[in-house]
Amino acid sequence: MAYDKFEVLTSTAYPLPTENVDTDQIIPARFLKATERKDFDINFFRDWRYNADGTPKADFPLNKEIYAGSKILVGGRNFGSGSSREHAAWSVYDFGLRCVISSAFADIFKNNCLNVGVLPVQVSAEFADTLFAAIMADPKTEIKVDLPNQTVTLLATGESESFVINTYKKDNMLNGFDDIDYLKNIENEITAFAETRPF
Amino acid sequence: MANTLFDKVWDSHVVRQVKDGPDVFFIDRHFIHEVTSPVAFLGLESRGNSVVYPARTFATADHNTPTINQHLPVADPLSANQLDALERNAKKHGISHWGLGDLNNGIVHVVGPENGITLPGATIVCGDSHTSTHGAFGAIAFGIGTSEVEMVLSTQCIMQQKPKAMRINVNGKLGLGVTPKDVALYIISKQTTSGATGYFVEYAGDVFEDMSMEGRMTVCNLSIEMGARGGMIAPDAKTFEYLKGRAQTPKGADWDKAMKYWETLYTEEGAEFDVEFNYDAADIEPMITYGTNPGMGMGVTKSIPTAESLEGGVDTYKKSLGYMSFNEGDSMIGKEIDFVFLGSCTNGRIEDFRGFCSIVKGRQKAPNVTAWLVPGSHKVVDQIKAEGLDKIITDAGFVLREPGCSACLAMNDDKIPSGKLSVSTSNRNFEGRQGPGSRTLLASPLVAAASAVSGVVTDPRTILNANA
Numbered sequence: 001m002a003y004d005k006f007e008v009l010t011s012t013a014y015p016l017p018t019e020n021v022d023t024d025q026i027i028p029a030r031f032l033k034a035t036e037r038k039d040f041d042i043n044f045f046r047d048w049r050y051n052a053d054g055t056p057k058a059d060f061p062l063n064k065e066i067y068a069g070s071k072i073l074v075g076g077r078n079f080g081s082g083s084s085r086e087h088a089a090w091s092v093y094d095f096g097l098r099c100v101i102s103s104a105f106a107d108i109f110k111n112n113c114l115n116v117g118v119l120p121v122q123v124s125a126e127f128a129d130t131l132f133a134a135i136m137a138d139p140k141t142e143i144k145v146d147l148p149n150q151t152v153t154l155l156a157t158g159e160s161e162s163f164v165i166n167t168y169k170k171d172n173m174l175n176g177f178d179d180i181d182y183l184k185n186i187e188n189e190i191t192a193f194a195e196t197r198p199f
Numbered sequence: 200m201a202n203t204l205f206d207k208v209w210d211s212h213v214v215r216q217v218k219d220g221p222d223v224f225f226i227d228r229h230f231i232h233e234v235t236s237p238v239a240f241l242g243l244e245s246r247g248n249s250v251v252y253p254a255r256t257f258a259t260a261d262h263n264t265p266t267i268n269q270h271l272p273v274a275d276p277l278s279a280n281q282l283d284a285l286e287r288n289a290k291k292h293g294i295s296h297w298g299l300g301d302l303n304n305g306i307v308h309v310v311g312p313e314n315g316i317t318l319p320g321a322t323i324v325c326g327d328s329h330t331s332t333h334g335a336f337g338a339i340a341f342g343i344g345t346s347e348v349e350m351v352l353s354t355q356c357i358m359q360q361k362p363k364a365m366r367i368n369v370n371g372k373l374g375l376g377v378t379p380k381d382v383a384l385y386i387i388s389k390q391t392t393s394g395a396t397g398y399f400v401e402y403a404g405d406v407f408e409d410m411s412m413e414g415r416m417t418v419c420n421l422s423i424e425m426g427a428r429g430g431m432i433a434p435d436a437k438t439f440e441y442l443k444g445r446a447q448t449p450k451g452a453d454w455d456k457a458m459k460y461w462e463t464l465y466t467e468e469g470a471e472f473d474v475e476f477n478y479d480a481a482d483i484e485p486m487i488t489y490g491t492n493p494g495m496g497m498g499v500t501k502s503i504p505t506a507e508s509l510e511g512g513v514d515t516y517k518k519s520l521g522y523m524s525f526n527e528g529d530s531m532i533g534k535e536i537d538f539v540f541l542g543s544c545t546n547g548r549i550e551d552f553r554g555f556c557s558i559v560k561g562r563q564k565a566p567n568v569t570a571w572l573v574p575g576s577h578k579v580v581d582q583i584k585a586e587g588l589d590k591i592i593t594d595a596g597f598v599l600r601e602p603g604c605s606a607c608l609a610m611n612d613d614k615i616p617s618g619k620l621s622v623s624t625s626n627r628n629f630e631g632r633q634g635p636g637s638r639t640l641l642a643s644p645l646v647a648a649a650s651a652v653s654g655v656v657t658d659p660r661t662i663l664n665a666n667a
Contacts, residue, residue, distance in 0.1 A: 019515040020392055020492050024629040029608040033263070033277035035237035035284045037345075047631050052617070076515065078393035081426065081492070082629060083608075084328040085235065086344035104393060107362075107428055108328060108342055115346035166360070168220025178346065180246065183223065183354040186215065190356055193214045193225055194252065198460060199318060199449060 003117025005176040009098055010144045010155070013072035014061045015135045021075055022082035023109060027091045029083075040087055041094035062095075066139040074131050074143075075102040080109025089116045099145050101152065103128040114169050115178060121145060121152055127161045130154065147173060201467035204433050205364050205399050208339045208464065212322045214356060221358040227321040228338075229256040229351045230307045231294070233263055233285040234610070235326030239348035240288040248353040253293040255355060257316055258285055260298050261306045262610050266573050266600035269299050278611065292352075305576025305602040308332040308544035312416065313578050315445025319434040319461040324351060329544045329626060331422040334431035335415035336438055337464045339399070341429040362428045363473040365398040366466075369406040371480030376660040378554060379414030380546060380624065380643035382406060383421040384486035384496045386478065392494040396426030398473070401466060406480050407432050412441040413550035420545045421626055424493040433465040485659055487531050488628050488641040491519040495628075499646060499658050503529045522630050523638050531640070531656045538621035539570040539651040540633070541644055542600075543607035546624035547575025549582045551644040556591045558648035558662050564596035565654030571613055572597055573605040595652070609634045622650045 031043040049060050056063045073092070079102040080088065089112035092100060098118060103125040105113075113120045123131070134141045134154055142155040147170065153160040165173075172178060183190070202210075214223040231239075236258070243250070250256065263278035273279040282298065289296035297304040303314060308329055311317045319337035324330060326348045333340035347357045367386060400422055407415060415432050422430030439458065442448045449457045484498035497504070503520070505527040506513045520527065541547075541555050552574065564570060572592060574580045580602065583589050592599055606613040607625035609632070615621045617636025624647050628639035642650075645659035652662075 017512075017514070018518065019512040020494075022492065022627075022629045024608075024627065024632050028631055028635070029262075029610045030635075032234050032610065033275075033281055035281055036241065037238045047635055052635070076512065078396070078426070081392050082328065082423075082627060084326060084330075084342035084344055086238075086326075086346060089344065104396065106393070106426060107396060108344060112344035112346070115344060166220050168217050168358075179358045180242075180248075180346075180350055180353060182217075182358065183350060183356055184248070186223065187354065190214055190223070190225070190354060194355060197225065197227060199227065199321070199453075199457065 003093070003176055006098060006117065006119055006147055006173045008144065008146045008148070009071055010142055011071035012067060012140055013074050013101070013131070013135055013143050014067045014070050015074050015132055016061055017076045017132050019076040020078045020081055023080055023085050023088035024082055026080070026088040027085065032085060032087050037090055039094065040091035041096070044091040044095045069096070071097055072099045072101060072143055072145065073097050074128065074135065075100055077103045077125065079105050081106040084108045086112045086116065089113045089118055092118050101128070101131065114173070117173070117176070119145065119147060119173060121163045123152060123161050123163060130159060201470035203364055203466045203470045203472065204337060204401055204431060204464055205339065208320050208322070208337070209361055217358070221360045223356050224359045225322065225356055226324050226351050227255065228316055228323040230311055230323070230325035230330070231256060231258045231285070231348065232307050232325070232327065233260050233281040235345050236288065236348055237281060237284045239345050239352060242349040243353050246353070250292040250294065250352045252355050256294045256352065257311070258289040258294050258296040259304060259307050259310055260285055262604045262608065264299055264603035265611050266571070266603050266605050266613055269601045273299070302577050305578065306544045306547060306604055308420065309547055309575030309579065312336065313445070313576060315442055315448035318442070318448065318457070319438060320464050324357065328423045329420050331427070331429040332416050332420040332544055334419040334422065334429050335412060337431055337434035337461070339429060339431065342423065362399040363397055365395055365400045365427070366472045366475045367400055367402050367478070368404040368475070369402070369478045369480055370404040371406065373406060373480050373483065376485050376645055376663050377483050378643040378645055379410055379417040381483055381486045383418045384488065384493065384641060385483045387421060387425045387493050388486070388496040389478070390425040390494070392424060392492045393426040395422070398427050400427045400430040402430055402432050403466070408435070411550055412437060413548040416548065417545055421493070424626060434461050485643060485646050487646060487656065489523065489525055489531060491522055491628055491630050493626065493628060493641060495519065496641065499656070500532060503527055532658060534620070534656045535654065536568060536622050536650055536656060537619040538615050539568055539647050540573070540606045540621055540623040540625060541647055542571065542573030542575065542605050543625035544575065544604070545626045546644050547573060547579065549579050551624065552579070552583050552588050553586070554644040555648040556588045558645055558659055559595040559597065559652055560591045562595055562652040564651055567654045568651050570597050570651050571600060571606055573600045574602050576602050606633050608632060615639070622647050622656065
């Protein structure tokens with residue numbers, strides 16, 4: 001699935017400091033019954049965003065007007081644990097987010113994000129706390145995520161931290177490519193390898 | 200240099216190493232189910248690709264399937280649509296398919312091993328995080344996302360960074376009423392849900408050597424719950440015995456050839472791990488969770504820890520206990536329950552039903568409890584009947600249902616109602632996991648059985664001691 005290229009993103013951010021946010025919260029299992037990839041934003045954080053009667057929960061950050069339109073989510077430690085459902089990453093993307101920042105991500109969620117055009121940015125616990133504090137103090141605080149230079153910067157103060165991403169994934173994000181493009185290019189090598197497998 | 204089991208299997212599947220990037224990693228076996236595959240097939244077709252090795256992919260319907268009246272059309276149109284899509288896609292691309300009504304149908308991580316598809320030294324993926332189950336056979340098995348499902352269908356490879364290696368040793372003898380599920384929940388409680396993130400785990404020591412294949416599958420299944428990519432156990436005589444003669448295992452000369460390879464699959468003396476942990480079997484008692492992630496577990500006789508005694512987020516901890524309607528310091532023993540769920544890819548195997556029956560035999564289901572007993576596959580159902588366990592179940596006032604994932608993730612009709620408390624043998628106690636507002640206590644089949652007959656959270660040792 002092609003996605004828009006990612007270079008430099010400057011945006012306000014939704015704060016969600018809860019730790020161990022699992023993908024069942026990001027999108028509950030009962031909303032995984034589609035056979036096409038569309039409109040996963042509707043049920044993004046369904047049970048945290050809405051009351052049982054369908055009314056929005058006013059105090060949930062994703063419902064607060066003050067953050068509306070933000071393209072970044074700053075999440076608590078161990079974000080995206082649990083189920084491998086890529087629907088969680090789709091719902092992040094469909095909601096309009098292009099970047100999730102956390103001090104730790106679960107592996108499968110992180111891979112899924114990279115595969116669908118959402119940049120997972122892992123920062124130190126201290127820098128995550130700095131970001132939360134800044135957003136809480138001023139919801140209009142802007143964060144700049146610079147993929148070419150691999151830095152994340154709090155614009156108001158200039159505080160900055162670099163982040164790690166391997167060159168291959170970085171190139172993919174910068175160009176909007178994905179792994180299938182790469183693998184299809186080395187098809188002969190894979191076929192030759194497959195013939196050596198014992199079973 | 201001495202190699203680990205993990206190194207041996209991983210390194211033999213690397214087609215190419217990408218400079219400052221992931222490995223191109225070859226996949227021997229690919230399981231697909233109805234929930235995470237439809238969009239992958241759409242992607243494959245929209246790019247004009249085909250399934251390169253259809254014989255390496257296996258489709259089974261499990262997440263959405265009803266557990267009663269499976270002979271009737273599936274009532275929920277969205278579920279029916281996903282099940283149809285799986286069948287259609289499998290047929291169109293020449294992939295074997297075990298749909299509802301097929302005698303081989305069941306939960307993907309139960310039917311794979313049962314049919315001899317899961318083999319030592321193989322690489323196995325599926326769009327389901329509990330694919331780690333198959334590591335019990337000395338395979339490298341892990342969950343993937345839908346983009347990766349499409350990758351495997353169209354190229355038989357995925358691009359993966361090699362994880363770091365962790366070894367967890369548990370030595371000694373397990374006490375009365377302590378099962379593989381308890382061993383796993385104990386390890387997760389020590390590691391937390393993120394302790395093994397970035398690692399692949401090898402389980403070693405007497406406890407795993409003594410464990411049945413079913414037990415090993417339960418342990419490896421739960422590896423993902425501490426953040427590990429997967430877990431594995433070196434294959435041994437017990438593994439080979441389990442595999443021999445199964446429908447899809449190699450036969451004759453192929454078996455002999457495979458055995459030669461499989462016998463090389465162990466961690467060599469002196470091989471180094473990035474990190475290693477040692478636990479003592481004697482410290483493990485029957486476990487139960489009290490919070491909203493599988494790391495929030497404790498011995499069933501213990502009390503819920505106070506927030507101050509833990510490291511890290513107090514707010515998150517209190518939110519979790521608030522959701523469960525529990526207080527710091529509460530004892531779980533004696534808490535009234537509403538539901539019991541025996542099943543899932545964690546504990547839906549024959550050994551789990553044997554354990555459950557060892558407790559409920561000659562007793563009666565508590566009137567306040569609704570119990571859903573859901574075998575992992577039709578083969579498990581057949582075995583339950585062959586061993587007469589169905590009679591024990593019926594005599595005790597329980598009903599045996601038909602196979603599927605069921606209340607583990609509640610995509611079908613088996614949902615725990617809001618606010619109700621369930622003792623569940625499945626793998627996740629996340630908020631709303633078993634239905635919106637549901638509250639889940641993860642435990643072994645023995646704890647589930649003891650609680651099902653007494654109506655409150657119960658230490659199975661009290662019943663086992665009474666039986667003795």
